[in-house]
Amino acid sequence: MLRRLWLLIFYVPLCTWILIPSAWAQAEARLTWLDNRFRVDPEIEQITFVVTREQPSQSVVLVAPDGRKYYADRHAKTMSWYTDKGMDIISITHPMAGPWQALGKVSINNSIRFISNIQLQAEPLPAQLYQTEVLKFSAQLTQNKQPLLLRDFLDRVQLKVVFYPLTSILSNKSNKSNKSNESNESNDPTPIEVGQFADDGQEYDEVAGDGIFTVALNVNVEPGKYRVEIASTNGVFKRAVEQTVLVYPAPITTSFVQSHQPLTSHSVNIEAKADQTLAGSLAAYLVVKQPQQKPRIIQRSSHRQQSHLVLTWPNDAQIGKAWWRGWAYVTDSLTQRELVFRLSQQNYTQVAAVAVDFSASLAQQQAKQQLIIQNEQQQRLLWVVITNIVIVISVLVVLLMWRRKRAVQSDLIVPK
Structure with a gap:
């Protein structure tokens, strides 16, 4: 009995020392760091802080290792700052190595989470698209080449597909107008938004919250050459993927x-x-x-x-x-x-079919027919009269000529 007791006294502390570091390591990633401080390693090229705040509260103040303070409305050009009710999402490109601090009403129930090496990956579009075509198109955010599944972050990401016209394939304008348009398009192309991604499990999106954003891309643009850009539009982070496509008339x-x-x-x-x-x-x-x-x-x-x-x-x-x-x-x-x-x-x-009074219609038709018959009879009578007049005149002319001929013959003296 004493032997078993000594074994328990010896092995239990050993197992505890073995398990505690593992549990601490797992909890450390979820808990807020002491005094809201966190350290950025030198090799990190881009990092995003997701800070959950108590309500009501203002955006946090971010303090860099050198003591500089950054605010939601006043920050460096290398930063993008998105503030929402109860949350700040701050992305920094090439952050200064060392301890950073978030000052504000940081919620004690949520940690300051770090997202580094964010990449936007999108499927390549077909090089040849058609006007009014609709196709399923997907994009995904990754962290260290792994799918990013942080819902607080993903729910605030807005990805859009924008077409920038480069040249026009079909144009009925004059060459001068074409040159002017091409010059304007190349200098300042008007962007055409053709779709927004979603990760909500609706329509073309297969699974909600799986980190894969899907859009029903409606290619409702004029035929031509375009630069297609997939980019974030709400300031959570700055990422863009570009490619060139040709849009042809619908077949x-x-x-x-x-x-x-x-x-x-x-x-x-x-x-x-x-x-x-x-x-x-x-x-x-x-x-x-x-x-x-x-x-x-x-x-x-x-x-x-x-x-x-x-x-x-x-x-x-x-x-x-x-x-x-x-x-x-x-x-x-x-x-x-x-x-x-x-x-x-x-x-x-x-519209309703026009109601027809068949009796009235029949009477109208009969009246029209009678009028046509009367016109025809009058025309026949006129021709008969004209014909008779012509005949009478012809007979009179013939008789007149015959009488003149007889009168001439009777006046001739025949010698004996």
Whole structure:
């Protein structure tokens, strides 16, 4: 019994000394450092501090190792400072090595967390895009080449996709106007925002909070050459990824034919360019809303070797506003890339058919017919009169000439 007691007295402290450093090391990363101080190593090129504050409180004051103080509205150009209710996110490029301190009502329940070596990684866009095309596009933030999953940080990150026009492929303007436009675009291109990333598990985003930001990139820009920039826009951190793409005209055309007769259907005609798309790969999906009816879905796909579709729905003769919208799908023949195009909502109005009084219409038709008959009879009578006059005159002329001839003969003296 004494032997077992001595063994417990000996081994328990040893195990405690072995386990405590490990537990302390794990807790140290989560707990606030003493007096809100933290040390930055010399090899760190970029660092971000996420400071949680008590409420109500103002933004913290950041004190550098050399004693310089930085504020949310007064800080160095190498800093980006994002302040939110109860939180400061401060990013510093090439921070001074040594002890830093955050002065303010730092919450005792949250640590000052450090994020270093943040990188923005984005999938490469296809070099050839199409106007009105919609494609799924993803980007991710990493820390030391590992996915960054700090929700307090990620929830405040805003990533946008911006197109900067470089040259125009299609232009109907004069050469002088083109040169002027190209000069303006190259000097000061007007940015076109085409999408914002989200990590909320909605629409194209697969999993909320997994650190992968996704956007339904709507390439609703004019055909041409663009510099595409993916960048942070809210000052949490400064990162950007760029590449150059070409935007071509859409390889499909869409036309809508509205019916004005109850027995004739409305129709949407979709035509794919045979030299740019695979035959038989065209499909479409429409949502149609007619007056006093719930939206209905119409789906069609082309048969083999076909490059067109016709989607129809009946005209129910109801009065009111109506609309349709949808999607078209086709395969690029050159790259075998599956293309998705949004068919923007098109509104139209269904009006009531004009009520017709058949009896009145019949009477009008009969009156018109009678008038036509009378006109024809008058024309015939006129021709008869004219013809008779011509005949009478002709007879009179003939008789007059005959009488003159006889008178001349009777006046002749014949010698015996």
